[in-house]
Amino acid sequence: MTTKLYGLEKCSTCDKARNWLKRHSIEHSFTDYREQRIDAATLKAWARQLGGFEKLVNRTSMTWRNLPEARRQPGSDAEWTLLIKEYPALVRRPVTLTEDGAVTVGFTDTQYKLRFGAD
Numbered sequence: 001m002t003t004k005l006y007g008l009e010k011c012s013t014c015d016k017a018r019n020w021l022k023r024h025s026i027e028h029s030f031t032d033y034r035e036q037r038i039d040a041a042t043l044k045a046w047a048r049q050l051g052g053f054e055k056l057v058n059r060t061s062m063t064w065r066n067l068p069e070a071r072r073q074p075g076s077d078a079e080w081t082l083l084i085k086e087y088p089a090l091v092r093r094p095v096t097l098t099e100d101g102a103v104t105v106g107f108t109d110t111q112y113k114l115r116f117g118a119d
Contacts, residue, residue, distance in 0.1 A: 003028040006038065007094035014094045017107040024118045033088045040081040046095060049103040053080040056091060056105065063089045 003021065007014035009032045021028045047053045053074070058064060064072065067087070074080045084090055092105035096115070104115060112118070 003099065004097040005030045005094045006033050006091075006097070008032055008034055008089065011093045013107050017094045017096070017112065020107070020109065020112050024112075024116065026116055026118075033091065037085060037088060038091075040078075040085075043081050043084055043091075044077050046103045047077070047080070050105060053077070056095075057084070058090060058092045061090065063087050 003026055005014065005017060005021070005028055007017075007030070014030070018028070018030060043056070047056045050056050057080070067083075071083060074083055094105070094107060096104045096107075098104075098115070104111070
């Protein structure tokens with residue numbers, strides 16, 4: 001299995017992560033989750049690893065801020081997954097899944113150096 005990156009094609013942070021992986025010769029695939037929606041079971045598994053949907057969802061995004069107030073308080077995993085299905089841009093970007101099964105969100109040079117053991 002190669003490293004899998006999930007995000008949005010036009011996301012500058014996803015571009016930075018993809019370029020970093022290329023520069024460090026780390027084989028990876030990229031999935032745009034607007035084009036290929038992530039199933040509920042996978043979203044729940046990511047959220048569990050990260051410590052909850054609150055860590056998976058970007059609550060500072062314009063997408064989140066533009067939601068009606070009632071939609072910003074999902075009360076169950078099912079409500080979270082329905083919300084993300086409707087608004088995939090809510091997920092922090094990129095989501096990185098590595099061969100060991102670990103899930104991380106976001107990108108910084110330092111974070112990836114630590115994650116992949118690169119200099």
